[in-house]
Amino acid sequence: MVTFWVAVLALSVLLYVLLDGFDLGVGILFGLTRSETRRRVMLSAVSPIWDGNETWLVVTGVVLWGAFPIVYATLFSAFYLPLLVMLAGLILRGVAFEFRYKTERARWLWDWGFVGGSVAATFIQGMTVGALVEGLPTANGQYVGGDFGWFSPFAALCGVGLCLGYALLGAGWLVNKCEADVRDSAWRQIPYLAVGVLVFLAIVFIYALVENLPLMHRWIDRPYLFVFPAIGALAALVLAASVRRRRDGWPFYTTALIFVSAFGTLAISFWPYMIPFSITIDEAAAPHSSLAFMFWGEGLFVFPLMLLYTVISYSVFRGKVKPTVGHY
Amino acid sequence: MDLTALLLSRLQFAFTVSFHIIFPSFTIGLAAWLTVLEALRLVTGRPAYRVVFEFWLKIFGVAFGLGVVSGIVMAFEFGTNWSELAKMSGPIQGPLLSYETFTAFMLEATFFGVLVFGRARVPAWFYLFATGMVALGTTFSAFWIMVNNSWMQVPVGYVMDHGVAVPTDWTRIIFSPVVWVRFPHMLLAAYVTGAFCAAATGAWYLLRREYSAEAHIMLRMGLCLAAVLVPAQIFFGHLAGDYVHDYQPAKFAAIEGRWHDEQPASEVLIALPDLGSETNHYAISVPILGSLIGSMSFTSKEVGLTDFAPQDRPPVLIPFFGFRIMVGCGLAMLALAWIGSYVNLKGRSERSRFLLRLTFLSFPLPFIATLTGWFTAEVGRQPWTVYGVLRTADAMTPFLTARAATISLVVFCAVYLFIFAFGIFYIYRLLRAGPVGSLVLPPTAAIPNRPMSVVDEPIASSTHHVAAGE
Numbered sequence: 001m002v003t004f005w006v007a008v009l010a011l012s013v014l015l016y017v018l019l020d021g022f023d024l025g026v027g028i029l030f031g032l033t034r035s036e037t038r039r040r041v042m043l044s045a046v047s048p049i050w051d052g053n054e055t056w057l058v059v060t061g062v063v064l065w066g067a068f069p070i071v072y073a074t075l076f077s078a079f080y081l082p083l084l085v086m087l088a089g090l091i092l093r094g095v096a097f098e099f100r101y102k103t104e105r106a107r108w109l110w111d112w113g114f115v116g117g118s119v120a121a122t123f124i125q126g127m128t129v130g131a132l133v134e135g136l137p138t139a140n141g142q143y144v145g146g147d148f149g150w151f152s153p154f155a156a157l158c159g160v161g162l163c164l165g166y167a168l169l170g171a172g173w174l175v176n177k178c179e180a181d182v183r184d185s186a187w188r189q190i191p192y193l194a195v196g197v198l199v200f201l202a203i204v205f206i207y208a209l210v211e212n213l214p215l216m217h218r219w220i221d222r223p224y225l226f227v228f229p230a231i232g233a234l235a236a237l238v239l240a241a242s243v244r245r246r247r248d249g250w251p252f253y254t255t256a257l258i259f260v261s262a263f264g265t266l267a268i269s270f271w272p273y274m275i276p277f278s279i280t281i282d283e284a285a286a287p288h289s290s291l292a293f294m295f296w297g298e299g300l301f302v303f304p305l306m307l308l309y310t311v312i313s314y315s316v317f318r319g320k321v322k323p324t325v326g327h328y
Numbered sequence: 329m330d331l332t333a334l335l336l337s338r339l340q341f342a343f344t345v346s347f348h349i350i351f352p353s354f355t356i357g358l359a360a361w362l363t364v365l366e367a368l369r370l371v372t373g374r375p376a377y378r379v380v381f382e383f384w385l386k387i388f389g390v391a392f393g394l395g396v397v398s399g400i401v402m403a404f405e406f407g408t409n410w411s412e413l414a415k416m417s418g419p420i421q422g423p424l425l426s427y428e429t430f431t432a433f434m435l436e437a438t439f440f441g442v443l444v445f446g447r448a449r450v451p452a453w454f455y456l457f458a459t460g461m462v463a464l465g466t467t468f469s470a471f472w473i474m475v476n477n478s479w480m481q482v483p484v485g486y487v488m489d490h491g492v493a494v495p496t497d498w499t500r501i502i503f504s505p506v507v508w509v510r511f512p513h514m515l516l517a518a519y520v521t522g523a524f525c526a527a528a529t530g531a532w533y534l535l536r537r538e539y540s541a542e543a544h545i546m547l548r549m550g551l552c553l554a555a556v557l558v559p560a561q562i563f564f565g566h567l568a569g570d571y572v573h574d575y576q577p578a579k580f581a582a583i584e585g586r587w588h589d590e591q592p593a594s595e596v597l598i599a600l601p602d603l604g605s606e607t608n609h610y611a612i613s614v615p616i617l618g619s620l621i622g623s624m625s626f627t628s629k630e631v632g633l634t635d636f637a638p639q640d641r642p643p644v645l646i647p648f649f650g651f652r653i654m655v656g657c658g659l660a661m662l663a664l665a666w667i668g669s670y671v672n673l674k675g676r677s678e679r680s681r682f683l684l685r686l687t688f689l690s691f692p693l694p695f696i697a698t699l700t701g702w703f704t705a706e707v708g709r710q711p712w713t714v715y716g717v718l719r720t721a722d723a724m725t726p727f728l729t730a731r732a733a734t735i736s737l738v739v740f741c742a743v744y745l746f747i748f749a750f751g752i753f754y755i756y757r758l759l760r761a762g763p764v765g766s767l768v769l770p771p772t773a774a775i776p777n778r779p780m781s782v783v784d785e786p787i788a789s790s791t792h793h794v795a796a797g798e
Contacts (some may be wrong), residue, residue, distance in 0.1 A: 010405055054400075055433060059401045062426035069418020069492075072795040075409025075704055076414070083408055088743050098393075100752075147732045158651040179442045259756040287494040305434055313441075 003289040004283055005067035012063060014263055014308070016056035017125075018169070018256050025170020027093055027118025028163060030111070038182050039111070041321060046176040047097055048317045053088065059306075068284040068295055071274045075273040078136055078143040079128055086124040094186065115149025119163060129266070130155035138278045141222055154207060161200035165207060168193040169259065172252030177321050183248070184281065190243055190251055197258075218269050225268055232261035237297065283317030336733035337409040340740060342706075344401050346699060347744055351395030354517065355697045357471055357522020358388045359463035366456045374658035375543040382528070383542070383763035385443065387755055391441075394751045398744070404431075409733070413713055420486060420495050421461035421476055428472035463754075467515065474511040475502055480714050481705070482506045482575045495715070505578050506575070510568045516561040517701070518632055521694035523557060524661065527668070528691035531684045534677065537705070542763050548672050553722030554665035562658055566621075573622050576715060579708035581633045582647045584618060585611075593618030593630035598652065603646045604633060608791070639711065647708035650700040657697035664690055666712060 023046040030042055065072040076083060097116035100107050127150070134154050137145040171193055174186040208216050219225050235257035243252030272280045285291065362381060369377035402424065406414045414421075429473075439633055442450060442458035449460070485500035486493045495501060515621075527550025532541035573580045585596040587606045595618040599611035619628040633641055671680055711713055713723040 028607065043457055052437065055437070057428055058403055059433075061407075062429045065403075065407065065418055066415060066422030066426040068423050069415055072407045072422070073411035073414035074420060076404060077409075077411035077728065080408050080728065080732050083404060083734065084739055085405060088739055089746060091398075091743055094397060095750070099750060143727065147729055154721050163609055214517075242660070262770065265403070286419040286422065287489075287492070289495045289498070290423050294423045294426060298427055302430040302434055306430070309434070309438060 001295060002067075002285045003293055004295060004299060005063065005285070009063050009067065010267060010298060012014060016053070016060055017263065018259055018321025019053035019056060019267075020050070021166045021259065021308075022046070022169040022173040022252070023053055024093075024122045025166035025168065026120045026173060027114055027170070028122065028167045029097070029170050030118070031115035032189070033185065035181075038185070041178055041182045042174060042183065043097065045174055045182075045321045048227045049291065049313065050097065051094070052313060054094070057090075063179045065190050067286050067291055068274060069279075069286055071284045072144055073117065074138075074275060074279065078145065081147060082124045082128060082150060085270050086121045089117035089120035089124070091117070102136045123159035125159075126157045126165075127151075127159035129162070132270075132276060133158070133266070135276060136278070138275075154204075154211070157200070157203065157207070158187055160195070161204065162192060164193055164196040165255075166270075168197055169252065169255045172255045175248050176252045179320055187243070187246065190239075194236070194239060194255075195245075201262075207242060225265065228261045228268065229263040230261075232265075235261065235328070253255070330728065330733075331726045332730035334721055335687065336730060336737050337724055337728065338720065340428065340733065340737045341405060341409065343737070344398065344405065344740055344744070345500060346702070347748065348395065348398040349698060350794040351391050351398065352466070352470065353514075353518045353521050353695070355388055356388065356463075356466045356518035357391045357397055357520070358391070358496060359459075359466045360519060361522045361526060361553075362388065362460045363456070363463045364549075366459045370452055370456060370735060374752050376545055380542050380545050385757055389444070390751060390755050390758070392436075396746060397747070400700045401740070402596055404411060408736075409725055409728060410713070410723050416491060416718055416723075417480075417493050417714055419502065420479060423495075424472050424476040424479070424501075426475075428469055431472070432469035435461050435468065439465070451472070456715045469565040470514055470518065471511055474514055475504075475507050477705075478504055478507045478510050479669045481510075481709060482571070483714050483717055484600040487715075493714075498781060506571050507774040508787055509564060513561070513564040513701075516564060516693065519700045520554055520557050520661065521698065523550045523553040524666075525691050525692045526684075528591040529688035532759075533762060535681065535684050535688060539762050544677075547668075547677060551580050551665055551672055551687070555669040556659060557657065557661045558665050562662065565655075565658070567727055569621070576709065577631050577644055578633065579647060580622070581631055581635075582642045582644045583602050583651045583704060584622075584630070585644070585648050586630060586632045588634055589629060590618065590632065591629035592616045592627050593622060595621055603644060605796050607644055626710050631654065642710045643696055654697045654700040657693045657700070661690065661693050663698070670686050699747075 026042055026046050030039060033039060033042075061072070064075075087323050092113040094117075096117065100110035100114065103110070131150040131152065134152055136143055137149050143149065168190065168298070171186040171189045178186070212263040235254045239251055239254040239258070242254065270276050272282070274281050274284045340731065352417070363385060365377050365381045365384075368374070407420070409695045442455065443462060447455060461730065479501055481503065483493070484504050486495050487499035488494070490538040526546045530543040530546030530548075530550060534547065543638040569583075571579075572583070584593075585599055585601050585608055586593065591797070592615070594613040594615045596608060596611050596613045599608035599613070601608050603738075616626055618630055619625050622630045664686060668677075668683060671677055671683055711719050711721070713720045
């Protein structure tokens with residue numbers, strides 16, 4: 001039962017990162033162009049699906065609370081201010097999708113909210129992971145870091161890194177979904193972003209060695225973990241090849257694969273901890289009666305339906321967005 | 329533990345949840361009403377039903393979107409500000425709220441898409457079915473929230489194990505008698521809200537002598553529905569009072585403004601409770617009625633607030649006045665619904681412009697009643713978060729600082745006011761514009777997960793319409 005809910009949680013987080021990752025990435029890239037036509041096309045490439053993508057964040061939140069209440073309570077209270085910024089960012093960028101078209105004069109305001117909200121939410125997510133990897137200051141399973149205990153240069157670096165990563169994912173999505181202008185500029189951005197992501201990963205690696213983070217020891221103890229980074233490296237090579245040959249469909253999926261491998265690397269090196277190195281999965285799990293109650297309804301029936309529904313809604317909106325027929 | 333942080337956290341939760349409840353209490357009723365409209369159209373074939381349906385669907389979209397956005401924040405707040413509660417009750421509240429997300433997401437997301445752009449693509453019966461499913465989704469959502477809140481009011485079906493509530497009997501949790509009084513009470517509140525909003529809008533158009541056919545449907549259905557629902561609501565309200573009387577005597581005494589034990593007890597209709605001297609000033613009370621309401625008896629003894637140690641008493645003023653405002657709104661709505669329906673069924677609505685004006689101005693009543701009802705229930709539960717088990721002061725994140733809580737309260741207030749000012753202005757513009765263009769084309773961009781997009785197309789035309797009129 002615990003394993004089942006760990007799997008559901010992991011899948012929800014992964015889906016959130018991949019799906020909302022690309023539309024947050026498009027939000028970041030949105031700030032790099034001034035052209036109204038390009039902006040419209042970029043928005044229409046994500047507007048049918050972004051809201052569904054964010055649902056996975058809510059799903060993650062409630063599954064975490066239901067199945068692993070201690071982790072929910074510890075993490076959310078420790079990251080009090082960052083989560084506040086993330087929520088405000090997500091709300092602002094969410095309404096910007098609708099409100100920017102309701103006004104001409106104040107459009108810059110909503111556009112600013114869209115870009116700022118996307119960057120802020122992404123940065124916070126990356127920083128959270130960074131802070132977790134580094135280890136939160138805890139004593140007796142209780143967070144003791146104060147208002148800014150989550151902050152560190154390493155965590156901030158991870159925030160920047162995730163911005164680059166989501167932007168790469170977003171560029172991959174644009175190349176896949178758009179034509180002409182937008183696709184071409186995304187193609188031009190991909191090499192820089194990809195190099196940026198790789199440099200970031202290298203810096204993290206070196207930093208980790210220098211700082212001798214506890215996580216590193218686990219990797220050295222378990223060499224088989226390097227399968228995941230290897231898959232990521234392979235995906236990066238394919239991405240490079242696709243940039244040379246301009247294969248529209250490839251960058252998104254190879255970048256997604258890099259994310260999956262990074263996620264797998266993290267997940268397996270966290271194991272069996274949920275909050276490294278203070279709370280394990282078994283310690284965090286809710287009582288069996290709670291997990292079973294969730295399993296026999298939402299776990300067994302509704303969750304598969306949600307996955308199915310996600311697949312269907314993506315297949316409805318498959319294919320390229322037409323630059324001439326915008327959504328509005 | 330920081331007392332300022334505690335106060336700020338409570339303010340923040342009260343602010344965000346109060347803002348949130350406005351939208352679901354509107355959309356739950358609206359979704360059910362849309363289903364009725366669509367069914368009526370299928371049976372009678374009258375095109376006006378279709379126009380009214382399309383019109384309210386747009387408003388539903390905006391309100392639904394705002395409800396979703398403000399609801400997401402709630403899912404995080406339990407963890408950020410109330411982490412001790414989240415740990416203690418997580419095994420019970422977590423699964424309940426996850427059911428809320430899962431079931432509501434499934435039904436609403438799937439079938440809202442059909443509602444928005446499926447009209448031409450699916451058979452009529454299926455369209456009706458989809459409307460019903462959206463209504464069912466919003467109802468499920470309310471149901472799980474009420475199960476969750478009722479457990480906090482009257483915790484059942486669990487044992488405490490190392491400071492954690494371990495569920496032992498889900499049937500008792502879900503089928504707790506408290507749930508089945510409070511869930512209908514909330515559901516009826518939502519239906520009454522929908523009914524009054526429809527009636528008020530109808531009255532508004534009649535006053536402006538516009539959209540006569542549609543306005544008559546809104547007015548008649550709204551008033552007649554309210555005429556039936558408000559008495560039912562008052563009945564369930566009485567039952568809700570009974571559970572408070574039996575399970576939360578301190579809250580009951582605060583609502584009644586009863587400081588000392590009385591036998592038989594009188595009922596304070598209105599007064600100014602004085603916390604210092606523990607008495608009421610300017611009280612108007614009816615002898616024996618208190619025992620009758622509390623225990624259905626002429627002689628029963630009813631407990632007063634002074635039976636409880638000061639640290640176990642709820643604040644008095646908010647439950648006392650909140651309850652009276654709620655009941656006052658309820659009685660006003662009852663009078664308006666009955667008189668309005670009578671006049672309407674006699675076919676004299678258009679001539680009694682005073683009554684139309686009253687009906688138009690009545691739309692805030694159900695919202696005020698819902699909010700004050702919740703204030704009564706939630707403030708009256710203090711000083712407990714989980715009644716009798718976990719005090720609010722112990723539920724808060726122990727290391728939360730006043731600084732962090734101030735920042736978050738300010739940010740939430742700013743963002744909410746900004747966003748919701750736009751949203752409500754937007755609904756107002758839609759209402760003001762009226763069901764123009766009647767049979768609107770399904771907007772090309774509207775999609776299941778983006779309810780607010782429904783209004784994109786029509787607003788473009790209605791904007792000009794309004795601008796020309798202003």
